[in-house]
Amino acid sequence: MELDPLYHVKQLFYQAAIEEATSQLSSDTDETLSLRRGTYIARSYLSLSPPDVSSAQKALSPYAASSSLGVKTVTAFASYLGGDKAKVDEIRDSVLEIEGNEDEDPFEEGIVRVISATVFILEGENEEAVATLNEGRGKEDLECLALLVQLLLTLDRRDLAQSAFNTAKRIGNDSILVQAIEAWIGLKTGSRPLHQSYYFYEELYQLPSGRTPPVLASHAASHLLLGHIDEAKADVLEASQKENGDKDGNVLAVGTSLGIEGYAEKLATNAPRHPFAVDLAEKSRLFDEAASKFAITA
Numbered sequence: 001m002e003l004d005p006l007y008h009v010k011q012l013f014y015q016a017a018i019e020e021a022t023s024q025l026s027s028d029t030d031e032t033l034s035l036r037r038g039t040y041i042a043r044s045y046l047s048l049s050p051p052d053v054s055s056a057q058k059a060l061s062p063y064a065a066s067s068s069l070g071v072k073t074v075t076a077f078a079s080y081l082g083g084d085k086a087k088v089d090e091i092r093d094s095v096l097e098i099e100g101n102e103d104e105d106p107f108e109e110g111i112v113r114v115i116s117a118t119v120f121i122l123e124g125e126n127e128e129a130v131a132t133l134n135e136g137r138g139k140e141d142l143e144c145l146a147l148l149v150q151l152l153l154t155l156d157r158r159d160l161a162q163s164a165f166n167t168a169k170r171i172g173n174d175s176i177l178v179q180a181i182e183a184w185i186g187l188k189t190g191s192r193p194l195h196q197s198y199y200f201y202e203e204l205y206q207l208p209s210g211r212t213p214p215v216l217a218s219h220a221a222s223h224l225l226l227g228h229i230d231e232a233k234a235d236v237l238e239a240s241q242k243e244n245g246d247k248d249g250n251v252l253a254v255g256t257s258l259g260i261e262g263y264a265e266k267l268a269t270n271a272p273r274h275p276f277a278v279d280l281a282e283k284s285r286l287f288d289e290a291a292s293k294f295a296i297t298a
Helices: 007-014 018-022 031-046 053-063 069-081 087-098 106-122 126-134 136-140 142-154 158-172 176-189 191-205 213-225 229-240 249-257 263-270 275-292
Strands: none
Touching (some): 007 031, 007 176, 031 069, 031 106, 069 106, 106 126, 126 136, 126 142, 142 158, 142 176, 158 176, 191 213, 213 229, 213 249, 229 249, 249 275
16 A cells, blocks of 8 residues: 555644644655645644644745645635635635536545535534535545544534544544544543543653643543543643643633633633633623522612
């Protein structure tokens, strides 16, 4: 089996080893390979909390004249994360462009679908995101399946998430993405699968580039669910000392769950769109609304 020339940058991206992933400067003589590596470097910058939009745009700039729909979609995504909401329509058009196009390159289609679905999720268009990930080659793309599982778990459709996981296993059982999907389901399920989740994050944690804020947050979450409170707090505090770790939504969410002082406020300020932050804000609003009905008048 031929080794994927993008294997290393993909692994770093999937492991959330963003600093190492963004250092994978392209020395490819093949223009297509160089372009594809560039999209992963750009996506790595965009996955930071907060996203490093300018560095992502710089990484994509050598391919500005390219006809690649994947590059155009990632470029639009960068602008969207930079505050340009008008890019949602452009990204929606990218999806329409690949629909029914059997000649579209599988890599390009996968990038378009996973990025577009990400934007739809951020816009609250969950049904549109599910459809985008479930159509065309999205049904056979591990990145699309991984995002689909994450979305289904947030919608409490563990049954469908498990089905998507089974599909992913048939496609690439040894892939780190498949292992990550199993870990996410384990965190949601608890019991024995939770231990498998812990072992997965422990393995990432032990890697030389493993102790990044996203990995530490997941490691802390598995500790928390296993009842290892001190270990979970240690992970959160270590993550908070990393660059931008004190602004990472997942780090702040786990810290809030642990009751660490000041983390709920930091979560609301630095990651107001994080699902936990949204849930807390809604519960606070409902509490204030209920409390106002019982206010004691002078």
